[in-house]
Amino acid sequence: MTDVAQAPAAPGRDRLLRRTLRDPLAVVCLAVLALVIAASLAAPLLTDYAPDHSVLADTLAPMSGAHPLGGDGVGRDVMSRLLYGGRTSLVGGTLAVLVAFAVGGPLGLISGFYRGWFDALAGWAVNVIMAVPAIIVMLVVMAAVSQDLNIAMIVLGVIMAPMVFRLIRASVLAVREELYVDAARVSGLGDARIMRRHVLPVVIAPSVIQATQVFAVAIGIQAGLAFLGLGKASQASWGAMLGDAFTNVYTAPVLLVWPGAAMGLTILASSMLGNAVRDALGTTQPRVTKRPRPVVRTAAGSAVAPAEDRLLTVEGLRVAYGEKTVVDGVSITVERGEVLGLVGESGSGKSQTAFSVLGLLPYEAEVKADQLAFEGKALLSLSLDQLNALRGRGIGYIPQEPMSNLDPCFRIGFQLVEPMRKHLGLSRADARTKALELLARVGIPDPERVFRSYPHQISGGMAQRVLIAGAVSCDPRLLIADEPTTALDVTVQAEVLDLMRSLQQERHMGMILVTHDFGVVADICDRVAVMQKGRIVESAPAGQIFAAPGHDYTRMLLDSTLEGGPARGELLRPGTPLKEVTS
Numbered sequence: 001m002t003d004v005a006q007a008p009a010a011p012g013r014d015r016l017l018r019r020t021l022r023d024p025l026a027v028v029c030l031a032v033l034a035l036v037i038a039a040s041l042a043a044p045l046l047t048d049y050a051p052d053h054s055v056l057a058d059t060l061a062p063m064s065g066a067h068p069l070g071g072d073g074v075g076r077d078v079m080s081r082l083l084y085g086g087r088t089s090l091v092g093g094t095l096a097v098l099v100a101f102a103v104g105g106p107l108g109l110i111s112g113f114y115r116g117w118f119d120a121l122a123g124w125a126v127n128v129i130m131a132v133p134a135i136i137v138m139l140v141v142m143a144a145v146s147q148d149l150n151i152a153m154i155v156l157g158v159i160m161a162p163m164v165f166r167l168i169r170a171s172v173l174a175v176r177e178e179l180y181v182d183a184a185r186v187s188g189l190g191d192a193r194i195m196r197r198h199v200l201p202v203v204i205a206p207s208v209i210q211a212t213q214v215f216a217v218a219i220g221i222q223a224g225l226a227f228l229g230l231g232k233a234s235q236a237s238w239g240a241m242l243g244d245a246f247t248n249v250y251t252a253p254v255l256l257v258w259p260g261a262a263m264g265l266t267i268l269a270s271s272m273l274g275n276a277v278r279d280a281l282g283t284t285q286p287r288v289t290k291r292p293r294p295v296v297r298t299a300a301g302s303a304v305a306p307a308e309d310r311l312l313t314v315e316g317l318r319v320a321y322g323e324k325t326v327v328d329g330v331s332i333t334v335e336r337g338e339v340l341g342l343v344g345e346s347g348s349g350k351s352q353t354a355f356s357v358l359g360l361l362p363y364e365a366e367v368k369a370d371q372l373a374f375e376g377k378a379l380l381s382l383s384l385d386q387l388n389a390l391r392g393r394g395i396g397y398i399p400q401e402p403m404s405n406l407d408p409c410f411r412i413g414f415q416l417v418e419p420m421r422k423h424l425g426l427s428r429a430d431a432r433t434k435a436l437e438l439l440a441r442v443g444i445p446d447p448e449r450v451f452r453s454y455p456h457q458i459s460g461g462m463a464q465r466v467l468i469a470g471a472v473s474c475d476p477r478l479l480i481a482d483e484p485t486t487a488l489d490v491t492v493q494a495e496v497l498d499l500m501r502s503l504q505q506e507r508h509m510g511m512i513l514v515t516h517d518f519g520v521v522a523d524i525c526d527r528v529a530v531m532q533k534g535r536i537v538e539s540a541p542a543g544q545i546f547a548a549p550g551h552d553y554t555r556m557l558l559d560s561t562l563e564g565g566p567a568r569g570e571l572l573r574p575g576t577p578l579k580e581v582t583s
């Protein structure tokens with residue numbers, strides 16, 4: 001039976017809020033913002049002084065019961081100005097956000113959804129606005145129109161609207177290409193309904209993040225204007241307080257502390273709240289990795305009863321990009337403790353087959369399968385969360401290019417520890433201990449040093465060992481290695497293969513080894529599936545393939561690989577020293 005998978009459930013706002021609140025940093029940021037808002041609102045209750053009430057005798061007054069934060073350079077109560085100044089900042093930031101979204105939001109939605117002439121026109125207008133220097137425009141407006149900081153913030157909102165426009169347009173463009181939006185259209189839903197049901201849920205979460213950024217930037221710019229002396233004298237603001245503090249910096253430097261801290265904390269809390277929402281979104285937003293995809297599939301959604309030792313069952317797998325079919329009816333199985341070599345020349349569809357199992361195919365790939373099941377679980381019907389739980393924990397992956405698979409911005413240790421904390425629930429200390437043990441196990445001579453190193457500080461061979469350590473760190477039952485030695489020099493290749501074989505045996509893992517090299521197959525594979533032009537042309541135990549290849553293509557591959565030299569097994573001698581050198 002053929003079915004079309006449904007659109008992923010939108011990340012409910014409640015769910016997003018709950019996930020955000022699970023992050024202690026987000027809770028602290030919310031608490032800080034709540035405190036600033038509450039203090040600003042309660043200003044008349046918390047102080048008896050008007051913010052612009054000046055008493056000459058209180059000029060630079062020290063902190064006292066009457067003036068808890070002292071007096072400023074012209075005898076105004078600092079606490080009162082701090083509390084009322086908070087109002088100015090909050091109102092200004094909110095105005096900028098509202099205007100930016102009121103202008104950029106609808107334009108982005110309509111442009112992204114309908115494209116056409118409206119999109120072209122809006123894009124042109126946005127480019128013009130972005131070319132305008134924001135600060136100069138605001139200075140001009142304040143000089144020529146009004147000294148009110150709120151007017152400046154409204155202008156700032158218009159100037160920042162293009163950022164909102166671009167974000168929302170990009171989000172809408174991505175979602176309108178989804179097959180389920182087409183399906184909704186075909187089923188007769190109107191544009192308004194499609195927007196509400198499919199588009200807005202995708203747009204809301206990134207908008208929240210953008211709003212926090214606009215808010216933080218607006219508070220900073222507003223303070224900058226007030227610091228320059230712009231704004232009404234009666235309008236207390238943190239920027240004006242900073243300006244006053246600077247003029248008295250030698251006599252009362254403490255005056256810098258209060259507005260500086262209030263502004264810094266508010267901007268920091270707002271920005272970090274945005275980051276926390278983004279992180280929460282990363283675990284709720286289904287479109288991040290385009291899963292589950294709108295895949296047309298046959299009977300793939302049904303779970304299969306696992307055979308005794310069967311890890312993976314792939315039957316009738318087909319991967320296509322539009323008209324181009326790159327995997328065409330592939331069927332393979334992997335048992336526990338078995339190494340399956342997936343062999344074939346470049347472009348034969350080996351990686352596409354492996355990536356189908358991992359759920360790593362690009363969005364535009366259309367995947368069909370009669371069965372695609374890991375331990376009896378139908379992979380194509382897993383949600384993103386379920387798939388994420390499986391990757392790493394159930395199925396490990398060793399990529400081809402070790403260096404480009406390690407994030408250059410993070411130390412090796414961090415990159416090993418994080419997945420173990422997430423998947424195995426280990427404490428930081430336990431995960432660290434396990435990571436060091438793993439680094440030692442994969443033959444790294446100085447685990448402590450490598451643990452502290454950045455990827456650029458180790459060699460390619462070391463990096464591949466690190467990735468192997470990472471791949472097995474959460475004790476997967478199936479390991480998928482995609483040309484794991486291709487990028488390494490020949491002696492290191494032999495050592496890495498040796499390591500993979502011994503890890504596979506001691507952990508009794510199943511393994512799919514993607515390779516174009518029969519030398520590699522001879523070293524470690526139990527069974528071989530030979531691929532040509534997206535199909536499996538021959539599948540047999542490794543010994544049989546070498547002794548009596550059944551297909552001309554297999555013979556041709558064997559000849560081309562083995563004629564050139566000895567199988568790698570001959571290179572593997574016990575006690576082969578590590579040849580890697582760190583850079």
Ligand SMILES: Nc1ncnc2c1ncn2[C@@H]1O[C@H](COP(=O)(O)OP(=O)(O)OP(=O)(O)O)[C@@H](O)[C@H]1O
Nearest residue numbers: 321326344345346347348349350351352353362516
């Ligand atoms: N995103 C894509 N869009 C269209 N075609 C693609 C895409 N990704 C891969 N292909 C095509 O799929 C075919 C199989 O690619 P695949 O990467 O599986 O080959 P391979 O056997 O692993 O080869 P190699 O060893 O060179 O990686 C190739 O013809 C490739 O051009």
